[in-house]
Amino acid sequence: xxxxxxxxxxxxxxxxxxxxxxxxxxxxxxxxxxxxxxxxxxxxxxxxxxxxxxxxxxxxxxxxxxxxxxxxxxxxxxxxxxxxxxxxxxxxxxxxxxxxxxxxxxxxxxxxxxxxxxxxxxxxxxxxxxxxxxxxxxxxxxxxxxxxxxxxxxxxxxxxxxxxxxxxxxxxxxxxxxxxxxxxxxxxxxxxx
Numbered sequence: 001x002x003x004x005x006x007x008x009x010x011x012x013x014x015x016x017x018x019x020x021x022x023x024x025x026x027x028x029x030x031x032x033x034x035x036x037x038x039x040x041x042x043x044x045x046x047x048x049x050x051x052x053x054x055x056x057x058x059x060x061x062x063x064x065x066x067x068x069x070x071x072x073x074x075x076x077x078x079x080x081x082x083x084x085x086x087x088x089x090x091x092x093x094x095x096x097x098x099x100x101x102x103x104x105x106x107x108x109x110x111x112x113x114x115x116x117x118x119x120x121x122x123x124x125x126x127x128x129x130x131x132x133x134x135x136x137x138x139x140x141x142x143x144x145x146x147x148x149x150x151x152x153x154x155x156x157x158x159x160x161x162x163x164x165x166x167x168x169x170x171x172x173x174x175x176x177x178x179x180x181x182x183x184x185x186x187x188x189x190x191x192x193x
Contacts, residue, residue, distance in 0.1 A: 003051060056073075085128070097110060121168055123145065153170045
């Protein structure tokens with residue numbers, strides 16, 4: 001229920017690291033109204049931290065002295081049986097955050113809207129296990145998604161797939177050609193994705 005920011009710089013600079021006692025300076029703390037299950041810092045902006053629980057996601061903005069400057073509350077609006085798997089910052093972006101759940105991937109453009117996602121992706125069958133994002137040479141960004149059936153889906157983030165048109169089903173499956181990966185009853189490799 002609380003995020004605490006500690007200063008490691010002084011400890012890392014100590015010449016004598018043989019001491020058993022570890023003393024860290026507490027810079028700040030921020031209460032969050034849920035049990036924290038995952039923390040992901042933004043690689044493009046170290047002042048941004050996505051903090052998630054089972055159903056909640058907050059984005060904390062830290063000031064230069066380590067204190068919490070702002071706490072942005074996202075509204076993922078999850079069904080009873082759905083939960084957050086993880087948050088993912090889109091590569092190279094300071095403001096785009098994907099909230100990955102078992103049923104959907106919602107990508108928020110935090111500079112514009114924390115209530116409604118810019119992209120809202122679903123899979124036609126099974127559950128979502130993991131996602132990542134890839135930049136193509138032409139600058140376009142693709143969602144790569146693995147389902148519980150072992151299929152790897154991909155979709156370009158573009159106007160046609162944006163949430164302006166509602167939820168978007170990702171249906172393009174990446175062909176996996178490997179002698180040990182076989183389709184059995186609609187699941188690749190037994191769905192062990």
